[in-house]
Amino acid sequence: MKLVALTCSFCGYAATDLAGLQGMKYSSDVTIIRLPCTGRLDVKHVLQAVRMGADGVLVVGCLEGNCNYQYGNLEARKRVEQAKGIMKEIGLEPERVEMVNLASNQPWRFVQAVEDMYVKVERMGPSPLNKVRR
């Protein structure tokens, strides 16, 4: 299984760090990518991850109202929706892409989000693009 987490440096990325420091266990199949803010997320980034064989893409932004740049996480949510729309148009399950909001001091929420995504894509099966690249 290949998961990609596109994380905001202020919350999501910090939470992964904290999860590590606290020795919390979660799937090793997840590749964590740091964004300055989820406001930097582009629809293209999500699609690129999918094209490169990700079975699931998780965008991790700050809690709504807590964005360091005010609206970055809200914009990101719209782009995630747009990416889901494109996934649907080209015949891929839009559920392979999700966004979660959490705070830097909530590592367990990050762990939970990864586990939820893992269970979900396992149920759906691997992305057809993952097979292509294997």
Added chain:
Amino acid sequence: MMSNLQSVLSSGRMAVTAEIGPPKSADAETVRKLARHLKGSADAFNLTDNQTAMVRLSSIASGVVCLQEGVEPIVQMTCRDRNRIAMQSDALGASALGIRNILCLSGDHQCFGNQKEAKNVYDVDSIGQLMLLRKMRDEGQVWGGDKLEKAPELFLGAAANPFADPFEHRVVRLAKKLAAGADFIQTQSIYDVDRFERWMSQVRARGLHEKVHIIAGVMPLKSHKVALYMKNKVSGMIVPDHIIDRMKNAADPKEEGIRMCVEQIKHLQSIEGVHGIHVMAVAWEEKVPVIVKEAGLLPRPVV
């Protein structure tokens, strides 16, 4: 030869017109039967032109069927479906076939009908249309100046809707239609009599009631649901709540609808400047004779 409608109106008598909706088929008999049934209950009958943008038997063809039955038609002609070439040609054709009254209309947008994908025309609007047809009649020329061997004989009508907005502009629009060539005006169905009277006082203030024949429109209601539908769904219609309540509380709504329509006609006739009544009994045409009779407007004058 002057149209019967024109004769009645110029004689100063209260005119009566009514509406016949052509069928959604090639069956002329529907129109013929209605014409026979309605003969004598009005001075002339409007043949609607693909109303609400539904494809129907053409208004000119329906008008000819009426003529064959000795019933005078008012052919409605919308700007939605024809450019100025077709419009002038149809006017010549109508006149050649003996049709004397043409009602100039913008027409309902095609999005209401069964040809929603259609491209509309609107080469001219109803005011431009009046200008075209008046020029043909009065100057014996088509638009642009080419001479007609024989000018059409036409009595030109237009619509007015005192219930559309902006209200203050409605009398201005009437004045423009008059300036463009309207000889008579048929109004939208009147339920909000107060607003109609306010509009009429503006009409009189401009002296327009002496220059054009205003024929007040009425539509009998079959049920309170119809009234609600018109209030909520039909743009440019006002149906006051007291009318809806009256229909709702009626023991026999259909009878009540007719009674109310008759009352309205009696009242509208008393308004200065109203020269006629137009009965739009949509899909209920058979009731026209009884409505006109109970309103005290029978028999129709022979002029």
Added chain:
Amino acid sequence: MIIAEQKPIPRIVEMLEGHKSMLVVGCRSCVAICLAGGEKEVSILSEALRIESDLKGNGWQVDEVTLERACEKEWVGEMREKVSGHDAIISLACGVGAQVMQELYPDVRVLPGLDTSNMGAPEEQGIYLEKCGGCGDCVLHLTGGICPIARCSKSLLNGPCGGSQNGKCEIDPDVPCGWDQIYHSLERIGRLDLMEVPIPPKDWRRSRSGGPRKIVRKEAVLTPEEKSARGAR
């Protein structure tokens, strides 16, 4: 500006049947502003097409380029090297840009990735309204600065029809009545007198009805001698 929107991806994919190597071409002018065909949209569509190709095993080569202005030959000419080797151009420029591309690259099939809609303006971010009917004979001085051709559903010239109610058009309660807007604009300017003047049937020869339009600015056109002296095309 020109307002356009992207066709659904499955429609674009249908058009690509039989092609192997495509260049997605965007434009940084109008269609970038209406978020239909700028650099970002080019990259997203390209990525989606690459996924499509991987999913179906089409083996497509999808490349991208975004021009400064796709409606001018000078700019479109600059992508010559990029175009070579491709058997299709997917234009994310407006219909004008797509045609200029086809004209400059007559051997490559140009496919429209956008549906070009109208001449309009952004009302707010993400909302674009048609403003100009392009009739070739502007009447805005008579209509309070609001175009009756574009903003009345029936392109009426003499005021609102009987379907105008509460400022809305009969076609849809979400569509403002253009003539209601004109009326209130003239009211604000103090020129309601203009609503009283009947406007005769319009001369549509300068509109699309007169055939494809061509405007020549004599003082700007170069003579053959001037062209050769200046090395102009």
